[in-house]
Amino acid sequence: MSTSSVPRPESAAPSRPLRPPALSRIARRGIPEGALFALALFAAVRLAGILGVILANDVRGHPLLKTLSHSWDSRWYLHIAAQGYGHKIWITPTGAVQTDWAFFPLYPALIRALTTVLPLTPGQAALIIAWLAAGVAAYGVYAVGHLLYGRGVATALVGLWAVLPHAVELTIAYTDSLFAAFAVWSLYCVLKGRWLWAGTLAALAGLSRPSGFAIAVAVALAAAHEVLRRRGRVPASLWAGALLAPLGWLGYVLWVGGQTGDLLGGYFTVQSAWDSRFDFGVGSARFLKALLLHGGGVVYPAALVIVAAGVLLFALLCLERAPLVLVVFAGVLILLVVGGSGSFSSKPRFLLPAFPLLIPMARALARTWRVRPAQALLVYGALTLVSLTFGAYVTAVARSPL
Template identity: 75%
Template sequence: MPKVDAVSTSSVPRPEPTAPSGPLGRLRPPRPAGPGRPQGVLPALALFAAVRLAGILAVILTNALRGHPLVRNLAHSWDSRWYLHIATHGYGRLVWISPEGAVQTDWAFFPLYPALIRALTAVLPLTPGRSALLIAWTAAVVAAYGVYLVGHHLYGRGVATTLVALWAALPHAVELTIAYTESLFAALAAWALYCVLRGRWLWAGALAALAGLARPSGFAVAVAVVLAAGHQVLRQRGRAPVRLWAGALLAPVGWTAFVLWVGNRTGDLLGGYFTVQRAWDSRFDFGADSVRFLKALFLHGGGVVYPAALLIVASGVLLFVLLCLDRPPPALVAFSGVLVLLAVGGSGSFSSKPRFLLPAFPLLVPVARALARTWWLRPPAAMVVYGALTLVSLLFGAYVTVVAHSPL
């Protein structure tokens, strides 16, 4: 493992307030443990796995009630079919003409996930769909571990466990356990951010480069690593170690390489990738499409999925403000800020925007800190709140996966 550099004081753990005197006065929230060996990760991962397994079972039960194949939509919904086709046949083999006449190609989908599916099917007797689910489920647990490490490093065991629990119970967390790239991207992002906090710049840069090969929004990790590295350079007045510079230079390599590869395939090196994405109605339009969506939603309504998506995105913006007020390390602010900006300012189906925010787990830090304090002071109230969140997550996840016809 690379040698640990000095850690910025912005990432030094801050203790949670102790409980007041009285019957519960002897109960104190766990103190941040800093860079030492994390404790309590297994219970947190067990809780995460239990909630997400319940989410899978809710999808299976809903499929059974509606007479659908029990697990097919876990691996073959919407974008999943494109990833499976790329894994099986490679790029440049699938073209779709949208109802508006746009020519949509598989070059819009980043290569890391289908490459892993292809590799797994080559060594194990699994179908591409089962391989895709195995990768997604494994990555989700690895991501939860990374989320725990970030929370534990900054705030201690109690907040870290609560952070993982909240992330598992998000309304749209079902997308961590279907054949999509969110769990893989979240795993790479969480561990890259943890490496930044620990000063492991080469690891952070390498993980950011891989994240850039996982999703179009993967450059958010590179932005976080580069800005955190720049912040550290300023603090050290330019006397930064070589591995910091190397990590910062490595971070954007994955995303940039794929964008240039697509540009080369289309004959337009710098603009070809963005032309491909525009055919999918995926572009940054500074929120113009979001404004049109709001107008249509208020004039004509939108069932369940679209108002819920609006509520989730609006909550994401509010949580980002709270996160900034909490003054976390710059890497967490940069990563979350880029994802929020893309969700608000990008075009495309609004029903997919909650999924774009799913990897932005730092947005949950202010809520996790508040809920952790509630747990120590009033455990029954915290259990009721978390139970309600989990129930909403299970029901909404089953609805959007099985019942609704909106893009995931």
């Protein structure tokens, strides 16, 4: 699983691709035609997902865009964008004091910047940022897939990422798409040996959300692997990239510690008030026991299935002998999800950036498309229907935390 060894790209699919003149013109200007098709597919699916949420809101008599821009954590980000930190707390029924320091700063900073220069509400700015970041992330997913396996697998990889059951959360006012955009392109830069860019993008990902820890670890371990493989004869940019990678995440953690008066432990105390801590799977085991004894409607069993599928896909990813940096990134995210506490209904969202988990499925789907395109379309259509239905349900109908 070397960071420098790139598998031979698989043959592209389909054999006679459609080439609309508009796509060809854009492709000649610098964006690969295959990427345009994949991005168009991603945009179409996610636009359908947004329309599904709007329709569900209309049926339930809710404001059409409210659940996209003002759901759960979105309200905290919008408040930070408008008022800054230290102005919002919430006392839970158990007496825990939840503060806005639990939320990383890059997303609200971008919201505030956009509303400063454009006549937008914070909610509108938050959605624009999330939607643009989702598109940038999808392009990065294609770039990684194309580099490793060729156009057919890359297109399938983007298509599968678009129809994850919880992919609707890439297009609400949350940080997941922003984090994914920086993390995916950081991984691409590692695979291309562009270490300064990899470290810089990882640092920005670390300013986006707590799971920025995963990309920092992935970049650092990939750099360490290169040092060992080359017996220390590596460019200075590698060392610089490895040092840059954790600075965003670490900087914010230390800043929160300084605000609380406990430099090293303050951030983790803040997160504990949100029942967010690494407990080595104790919380997940308790959830599983409660689910088996008492049931849990639709959202919680679905979340368990999604997380279990993620663990299985991680095992398959390891068997694929994927590059080390992808395996580490996906593995750390899996570890944080399984070993962390907190509401289980939110855990599938934390796996959204872990697109390498989809590589085994993407390779299988690309192979199926080459020999049985009707079967591949049927499978993809079924996955799309499940994604759109589940996305509308968890966003506009269910009352479980996102």
